[in-house]
Amino acid sequence: MSDLLQRYGVFLNVENPEGDARDALGQTVRTAIAAEELGFHAAWVAEHHYSPFAIGSALTVLLSHVAACTSTIRLGTGASLLALNDPLRVAEDIASLDLLSGGRIEFGVARGGPFPEQYRHAGIASANVARERMHEALALIQRLWNEPQTRFDGRFFHYEGVAVYPRPLQRPVPVWLASLASDSQRLAEQHGYGLMATPSADFSEVAEQVAAGRARRGDFPFAIARFFHCDEDSRRAIEHGVAAVRAYPRLMGVQFASGKLPPMFAPGAPEAVILANSIIGTPEQCVARAKALRDRLGPYQLLLKPATHDPVEARASLALFARAAGLAAT
Template sequence: MRIGVFLPAAGFPGMDPGEVLGAAVRAAVAAERAGFDDVWIAEHHFMTYGMCPSAVTLAGYVLGRTDRVTVGTAVSVLSTCHPVALAEQAAILDRVSAGRFRLGVGRGGPWVDLEVFGTGLDRYEHGFEESLDLLLAALGRERVSGEGERFRFREVTMVPRPARPVLPVVAATSAGTVRLAAARGLPMLLGMHIGDADKAAMVRAYAAAASPGRHASGTADPLDADGPPAVAGHPAQTDAPAVGHMAAGVAYVADTTREAVGALRESLPRWLGPGLAGYRPVDGRAYVPKDPVEYARLLCRLHPVGSPEHCADTMLATIERTGVRHLVLLVEGAGDPALTCRNIARLGAEVLPRVRAHA
């Protein structure tokens, strides 16, 4: 059982980017103090939905400010970076943090980022599998070369290499990504935009698609295991541990559920409205953002937003319904750094012990 915080570095109206990033760092330190197991940092470009354009960079800083928690990226976008460069960055953070860094990757979206960074729409639409396999090879092998359609280069030596194989988590929002993660034996990060029934369906689909002989129950976390499962670029293991999926959600605790829901239904649309509107397609396709008021209502209904008892019961229900025992919680929803730290402290003192006692 693991419970972490998820920090998109949410840009609420009127907040300076430096203030937002500083608040995210303070929230990460507060999460360690409150007893959370890990901290996950999101990556977004050219928008206020998330003001961190490099999750690896901020993760490195947070690792230097903490002592115990695992710090991960949720996620580094493979469609706009070179997989070998990302593997090098992950190896550095793995070495200097004594193994506290965790890499999460995703395909991203058809956004203007692809134009700015020159990777193009084809890389997003058709290149994720090749990018992921090259990343795995660069993380797991001493020498690596590019022999695919989009990456072609002579063999090079990976220096440094991680102290132990790094097993990335993959953000999964489509059936194709579920199948790819299953084929590679990689855990999934399931988004906060879907409920327990949809998460459970994705876990079942993953198990059905998993390669023969690879255990994929979703009940254990690779961080607690002695070695990685056999994936491309890593040595095969005869007793590979189960894949540990992660489920994202929103969490906010108050004295009563009515108070918590009221607070987030007031604050979240102030962030979601301009934030979601910041997504710009790279081509002429239409994009209609979610309605921020309705999305806020959905998030409050699906996730642990309420009294301490309600929050704990909601988290336990998610664990039971999905089989996922690693939860990562967005804690910045109130839109105020002081309230975020208070929320983290109350979750740590009043909710996490209840969950851990019954999970």
């Protein structure tokens, strides 16, 4: 098993390149089951909407199925898009999921990422408004889980004497903010939340922010998702992994604000930039890279996001890493 300074998880985006939604969902579940069998600490699943490619729109439905098929692996919402959803329903769904899973839920939340269409259909004017709405929804959910009745008078949500049931098994449910924005960092510091960096976040910037956060907070929960591909042949791993990363923005339909484009997604990004921000190579190279991240970041959780649309290949890649890292039973 991994030491307590470094935990390994998988980051699963329900991708449907072949137009077979049933198979895409089923393969995601199978990969989460395989992750538990391989000894990974957690399986995180992304939420996306209005995309024929990324079809993980019913996050808690999918995770409930994963929960029924597993017994020990932690299950993360990576992340629940609070700005787009009814916080009362999210509170009920996550509490039910925590109970059904035996208290295995990690509650990651986010505003919605670089996907303007999600905001438009939700009637949200901008990404900044979405972030404010996310923070307010999270504050409401925390109170709903802990108060007999809640009176809430915010900018976006107004309730008088509301109570939701059931309540979660964990007290408290671990909360993660999938954002390194300054207001999210302040909120995390105030409430003891964990922080999470996305697969495309520039590592140099992340490392600086984490170092500053640790100077203020000491050791705090931190997770970073990284594009990942592992192969016994180094050059084959690099060619496949780099090509997958370069194709990802187009397939996902991301639209970053001016000046916010991650270096690894820049047109013609050098291979070296992509590799510096990914976990790609032979099993030994991947494990060495993971340990190098730990040396820079301190205690953290690494979430491996397979850089392949072939689920069998993704599971084989995870198995190679698990064996090299000493996670797998065999």
